[in-house]
Amino acid sequence: GGLVWRGCSAECDAEDGAAGALTDGNANPGDKLEGSDAAPDDPVHLKRRVGLFSGVALIVGTMIGSGIFVSPSGLLERTGSVGISFIIWMACGLLSLLGALAYAELGTMNTSSGAEYAYFMDAFGGPPAFLFSWVSTLVLKPSQMAIICLSFAKYAVEPFVSECEPPTSLVKLVAVISIVMILAVNCYSVNLATNVQNIFTAAKLVAIAIIVGGGAYKLILGNTRHLQEPNFASSTATLGNIATAFYTGLWAYDGWNNLNYVTEEIKNPSKNLPLSIIIGIPLVTLCYALVNVSYLAVMSVSEMADSEAVAVTFGNRLLGPLAWLMPLAVTISTFGSANGTLFVAGRLCFAASREGHLLDILSYVHVRRFTPAPGLIFHSLIAVAMVLYGTIDSLIDFFSFTAWIFYGGAMLALIVMRRTKPHAPRPYKVPIIIPYVVLLVSTYLVVAPIVDKPQWEYLYATAFIFGGLLVYVPFVKWGYSLPFMDKITVFLQMVLEVVPTSTTFE
Ligand code: ARG
Numbered sequence: 312g313g314l315v316w317r318g319c320s321a322e323c324d325a326e327d328g329a330a331g332a333l334t335d336g337n338a339n340p341g342d343k344l345e346g347s348d349a350a351p352d353d354p355v356h357l358k359r360r361v362g363l364f365s366g367v368a369l370i371v372g373t374m375i376g377s378g379i380f381v382s383p384s385g386l387l388e389r390t391g392s393v394g395i396s397f398i399i400w401m402a403c404g405l406l407s408l409l410g411a412l413a414y415a416e417l418g419t420m421n422t423s424s425g426a427e428y429a430y431f432m433d434a435f436g437g438p439p440a441f442l443f444s445w446v447s448t449l450v451l452k453p454s455q456m457a458i459i460c461l462s463f464a465k466y467a468v469e470p471f472v473s474e475c476e477p478p479t480s481l482v483k484l485v486a487v488i489s490i491v492m493i494l495a496v497n498c499y500s501v502n503l504a505t506n507v508q509n510i511f512t513a514a515k516l517v518a519i520a521i522i523v524g525g526g527a528y529k530l531i532l533g534n535t536r537h538l539q540e541p542n543f544a545s546s547t548a549t550l551g552n553i554a555t556a557f558y559t560g561l562w563a564y565d566g567w568n569n570l571n572y573v574t575e576e577i578k579n580p581s582k583n584l585p586l587s588i589i590i591g592i593p594l595v596t597l598c599y600a601l602v603n604v605s606y607l608a609v610m611s612v613s614e615m616a617d618s619e620a621v622a623v624t625f626g627n628r629l630l631g632p633l634a635w636l637m638p639l640a641v642t643i644s645t646f647g648s649a650n651g652t653l654f655v656a657g658r659l660c661f662a663a664s665r666e667g668h669l670l671d672i673l674s675y676v677h678v679r680r681f682t683p684a685p686g687l688i689f690h691s692l693i694a695v696a697m698v699l700y701g702t703i704d705s706l707i708d709f710f711s712f713t714a715w716i717f718y719g720g721a722m723l724a725l726i727v728m729r730r731t732k733p734h735a736p737r738p739y740k741v742p743i744i745i746p747y748v749v750l751l752v753s754t755y756l757v758v759a760p761i762v763d764k765p766q767w768e769y770l771y772a773t774a775f776i777f778g779g780l781l782v783y784v785p786f787v788k789w790g791y792s793l794p795f796m797d798k799i800t801v802f803l804q805m806v807l808e809v810v811p812t813s814t815t816f817e
Pocket of ligand 1: 373374375376377378379455459562563564565566569648651652
């Protein structure tokens with residue numbers, strides 16, 4: 312079957328389960344993927360195996376990625392003040408915590424996978440839910456991938472150019488190579504992808520520990536001078552500037568909603584979901600605070616703002632002959648994050664095409680490897696284009712702008728459902744003030760940069776989001792399919808050796 316623009320209905324459940332056992336894959340050391348290498352038509356049951364500890368690990372492992380190794384410089388540059396930067400770092404942590412608590416209510420109320428997609432469906436119906444999956448498959452996931460791989464490339468290249476600005480083309484080339492490598496890992500086997508994930512998660516904790524330990528050592532030696540100049544007065548921040556500084560900071564915290572993709576697998580979710588959030592997010596916030604202090608214990612404000620790869624500069628100042636450890640740990644950490652992000656992107660394709668919201672071919676799996684190769688290739692191609700045409704900073708702005716429209720939308724969904732479904736069971740109920748606050752802040756985050764410094768990019772992004780309706784109405788609502796799409800689907804099936812997950816092949 313190559314039916315086009317139509318869902319593969321319930322047959323995808325098995326695959327979803329296999330992917331579900333993995334989640335973002337980011338931080339579940341020791342967790343085994345259940346049913347991953349089983350034939351797709353084997354029943355795969357979701358087990359409730361995520362307890363409090365793995366819940367916290369999953370949040371921490373997803374959130375810590377590239378951001379803490381690239382954002383501090385950008386944030387300092389955007390605000391021009393150590394004090395304001397630090398406040399923004401902490402505020403980003405608080406905002407993520409509040410957002411995640413609201414998501415805990417949504418996630419325990421509606422436990423189906425697909426997170427935002429499912430909440431929008433419940434609260435607002437089909438079109439907004441479609442727009443979410445349209446934007447997240449075409450923009451959000453690929454741009455996450457592009458940003459992380461560009462950060463990977465920066466760190467992979469930096470040690471060889473000794474703190475000069477590395478040639479942009481080289482960085483982009485390395486970023487593209489890393490995307491291809493991650494694609495290969497994920498197409499090769501689901502198990503390999505999880506193993507990569509688990510090993511590489513440890514690396515980022517090592518990197519954070521080295522930085523925090525080194526910073527503490529320097530502070531004990533009395534190296535506190537750069538920390539004593541908060542420079543509130545010298546700040547260059549305007550209201551729009553502050554919003555984009557938030558974009559930079561919030562990137563480092565992105566992934567705070569990740570447990571919502573696995574609510575079906577959490578043991579006693581009404582207790583463990585909010586508890587993992589209350590432990591995990593402040594833990595990450597604390598790490599980021601300590602890392603920021605450590606950077607400034609070792610380098611000056613201007614050194615930090617100018618540094619191309621702040622953790623490399625840190626290593627060079629502090630670690631002497633072991634300086635190579637830093638870029639190595641960061642490249643491993645970012646590679647692992649990109650791997651987890653692509654993994655989830657593949658899973659997202661299933662969820663969306665199961666609902667008939669994406670081309671069927673994107674939900675097919677390889678006949679022998681059972682990996683969702685078409686979806687992964689599709690995401691990687693978009694990510695490569697983004698790497699070639701974007702920069703880390705522009706992509707982060709673009710990503711955050713778009714993401715916060717939908718995070719705000721989820722808050723609205725919660726508020727709306729309190730009215731429209733007052734009696735639906737809510738095992739965890741968030742104080743209603745919280746979603747209102749997050750909605751307010753997300754509106755500010757989306758509107759302020761446009762008002763402050765109108766840029767075509769914001770218009771393009773908005774047009775693209777609503778442009779999704781031009782696809783939704785004919786192809787999803789009216790059920791049209793393009794005449795030649797069947798042929799293309801069959802052709803791609805031959806080339807990629809992929810089949811719908813319902814196909815039997817013994
Ligand atoms: N916060 C991560 C970083 O700093 C990015 C996470 C991307 N988001 C995700 N859901 N995987 O690199």
